[in-house]
Amino acid sequence: MKPMADVPSLxxxxxxxxxxxxxxxxxxxxxxxxSLRTLTIRRWFWWVGVSLVLxxxxxLTCLGFGTESISxxxxxxxxxxxxxxxxxxxxxxxxxxxxxxxVRLPRVLLAFFVGGSLAMVGVALQAxxxxxxxxxxxxxxxxxxxxxxxxxxxxxxxxxxxxxSALPVCAFAxxxxxxxxxxxxxxxxxxxxxxxxxxxxxxxxxxxxxxIMFLTSVADPNRAFGMYAWxxxxxxxxxxxxxxxxxxxxxxxxxxxxxxxxxxxxxxLGEETARSLGVEVERVKKLVFIAAALLTGAVVxxxxxxGFVGLIVPHAxxxxxxxxxxxxxxxxxxxxxxFLMLADTVARTALSPxxxxxxxxxxxxxxxxxxxxxxxxxxxxxx
Amino acid sequence: MVDSKxxxxxxxxxxxxxxFGYATRxxxxxxxxxxxxxCSIDSGKILGILGPNGSGKSTLLKLLARILRPERGxxxxxxxxxxxxxxxxxxRRVALVPQETMQVFPFTIAEMVLxxxxxxxxxxxxxxxxxxxxxxxxxxxxxxxDVTHLGSRLVTDVSGGERQRAVIARAxxxxxxxxxxxxxxxxxxxxxxxxxxxxxxxxNRERSLTVILVSHDLNLASQYCDQLMxxxxxxxxxxxxxxxxxxxxxxxxxxxxxxxxxRHPQSGLPRVSLPV
Numbered sequence: 001m002k003p004m005a006d007v008p009s010l011x012x013x014x015x016x017x018x019x020x021x022x023x024x025x026x027x028x029x030x031x032x033x034x035s036l037r038t039l040t041i042r043r044w045f046w047w048v049g050v051s052l053v054l055x056x057x058x059x060l061t062c063l064g065f066g067t068e069s070i071s072x073x074x075x076x077x078x079x080x081x082x083x084x085x086x087x088x089x090x091x092x093x094x095x096x097x098x099x100x101x102x103v104r105l106p107r108v109l110l111a112f113f114v115g116g117s118l119a120m121v122g123v124a125l126q127a128x129x130x131x132x133x134x135x136x137x138x139x140x141x142x143x144x145x146x147x148x149x150x151x152x153x154x155x156x157x158x159x160x161x162x163x164x165s166a167l168p169v170c171a172f173a174x175x176x177x178x179x180x181x182x183x184x185x186x187x188x189x190x191x192x193x194x195x196x197x198x199x200x201x202x203x204x205x206x207x208x209x210x211x212i213m214f215l216t217s218v219a220d221p222n223r224a225f226g227m228y229a230w231x232x233x234x235x236x237x238x239x240x241x242x243x244x245x246x247x248x249x250x251x252x253x254x255x256x257x258x259x260x261x262x263x264x265x266x267x268x269l270g271e272e273t274a275r276s277l278g279v280e281v282e283r284v285k286k287l288v289f290i291a292a293a294l295l296t297g298a299v300v301x302x303x304x305x306x307g308f309v310g311l312i313v314p315h316a317x318x319x320x321x322x323x324x325x326x327x328x329x330x331x332x333x334x335x336x337x338x339f340l341m342l343a344d345t346v347a348r349t350a351l352s353p354x355x356x357x358x359x360x361x362x363x364x365x366x367x368x369x370x371x372x373x374x375x376x377x378x379x380x381x382x383x
Numbered sequence: 384m385v386d387s388k389x390x391x392x393x394x395x396x397x398x399x400x401x402x403f404g405y406a407t408r409x410x411x412x413x414x415x416x417x418x419x420x421x422c423s424i425d426s427g428k429i430l431g432i433l434g435p436n437g438s439g440k441s442t443l444l445k446l447l448a449r450i451l452r453p454e455r456g457x458x459x460x461x462x463x464x465x466x467x468x469x470x471x472x473x474x475r476r477v478a479l480v481p482q483e484t485m486q487v488f489p490f491t492i493a494e495m496v497l498x499x500x501x502x503x504x505x506x507x508x509x510x511x512x513x514x515x516x517x518x519x520x521x522x523x524x525x526x527x528x529d530v531t532h533l534g535s536r537l538v539t540d541v542s543g544g545e546r547q548r549a550v551i552a553r554a555x556x557x558x559x560x561x562x563x564x565x566x567x568x569x570x571x572x573x574x575x576x577x578x579x580x581x582x583x584x585x586x587n588r589e590r591s592l593t594v595i596l597v598s599h600d601l602n603l604a605s606q607y608c609d610q611l612m613x614x615x616x617x618x619x620x621x622x623x624x625x626x627x628x629x630x631x632x633x634x635x636x637x638x639x640x641x642x643x644x645x646r647h648p649q650s651g652l653p654r655v656s657l658p659v
């Protein structure tokens with residue numbers, strides 16, 4: 001949000017009192033339309049290219065950090081070796097290569113996928129609910145997914161977390177349920193404010209958490225402990241097969257979201273206006289809901305609940321790059337991935353050799369940003 | 384589709400027995416906001432829809448823009464049943480200027496105006512890059528409404544009047560044949576009210592754009608509309624020229640208060656004032 005310093009309706013210029021007529025500020029020289037800040041193909045490729053390069057640099061940097069630090073040239077050497085086929089991902093003799101390829105690379109890639117997806121879901125939810133504070137964690141979508149996953153775990157639908165199982169499907173169902181409840185609430189009446197949505201999110205979170213706590217308390221203690229660790233948000237231990245499965249889920253969700261980018265732009269004007277501009281609103285909403293639930297469900301079932309990524313990343317990208325969803329979605333995806341890769345690097349190196357959940361880092365960064373946005377003056381004027 | 388709209392010579396809209404009610408609860412027998420409305424709306428004219436609060440004016444406008452669907456009855460747009468058209472088909476012919484535009488995200492004015500090109504592109508949810516033609520049309524609309532210099536400003540940062548002009552520019556960017564406006568001057572000062580009214584009349588004369596506007600401002604409607612439609616409790620009381628509609632007896636029954644009607648010193652059209 002830009003500060004609302006120059007709203008003419010609030011400014012009483014001295015001359016308007018004296019002459020009793022509206023004094024129009026003399027407009028500056030009209031700009032040629034080509035200089036206006038709108039999206040062009042060149043701008044799109046420039047920003048997507050820049051964020052792609054930054055994401056790769058971040059990925060390589062994060063690979064170097066850990067209990068044993070690996071130099072940049074060594075990482076480069078090993079990765080090029082893998083690509084050329086001289087180094088194998090699975091059987092390595094060099095311990096550094098084993099650490100890099102079997103421990104760090106999957107984990108950093110998981111962080112990238114999860115962060116990117118959460119940021120994109122945040123973008124989509126914010127447009128759909130017309131609320132810049134919407135985030136899958138804050139409005140309870142993640143806990144809905146977690147409840148679905150917890151039910152699957154405890155009733156043995158998917159005992160193994162890291163194989164193709166019913167787990168992501170149950171998480172998807174939970175996320176979809178939470179989304180539908182949230183959407184129902186947000187479409188009640190015209191006087192609905194961003195604060196009502198946040199309160200509803202808090203309550204929804206509390207209800208889902210109560211169910212999860214109940215389930216863990218009746219569960220076998222060993223399994224309950226594992227669930228606690230997972231719920232806190234953790235990126236430990238994926239293998240390449242897991243990553244592939246996750247990428248498949250995310251790919252489908254992202255494709256659907258990407259096709260709706262322009263419709264999301266129009267939906268920010270409100271459903272009625274979007275409809276009057278030719279958007280098939282009901283169809284777009286269904287598609288975006290399913291995509292958002294799919295992404296959240298997949299992410300939560302693989303990495304637990306990680307909050308605030310979907311809040312701060314879209315906000316920052318909107319301010320710096322563009323509010324246009326055709327550009328906002330991909331760039332927020334890359335930036336979200338970068339953010340979570342960095343956050344996870346902090347989580348696993350700050351107390352080395354121990355580590356803490358990455359959700360701690362994102363909450364410590366995102367929480368204050370959220371509070372700032374909540375108290376920001378322009379936010380209230382906007383609604 | 385595109386060709387048929389140019390050769391059609393009948394009215395812009397034909398409504399038959401249109402009934403609509405907002406269902407508050409599924410089991411509620413809701414009271415209808417509009418009851419058995421039958422009328423036709425001439426193309427190329429400026430029509431003002433008047434009536435007290437709750438008479439169904441805005442609802443009628445939303446039905447015409449296909450934002451709402453009638454419970455019963457049919458609406459035809461240039462001879463095509465509205466219910467059979469895609470939303471984008473409607474949006475290429477009809478543009479709506481809502482009463483208020485709220486935007487919480489930092490879009491620029493130029494970006495918002497360009498959104499008017501959405502219904503003219505097909506496929507993948509409208510994923511397209513604006514081409515030179517889109518730019519030309521948007522630029523022209525922005526010049527017409529005098530918002531070109533605001534192009535790079537954020538929608539959230541400009542004044543209500545500037546935003547309203549930009550929204551009208553967006554509506555023109557749709558290249559519609561019918562422009563629907565809901566209280567276009569409600570939040571504007573006198574200067575901007577006059578601006579908007581003059582722009583609407585110019586567009587109507589130059590491009591034979593059909594303008595349908597809802598207003599509480601009887602005098603503005605009197606000066607700028609060719610025809611007026613008076614609604615009361617979801618019924619059409621009367622349709623006619625400003626002289627026919629703005630009669631003290633008619634207004635008193637509909638609005639439930641005494642009014643004085645004299646003539647505007649410049650145009651000679653009816654002027655409505657409230658008693659002291």
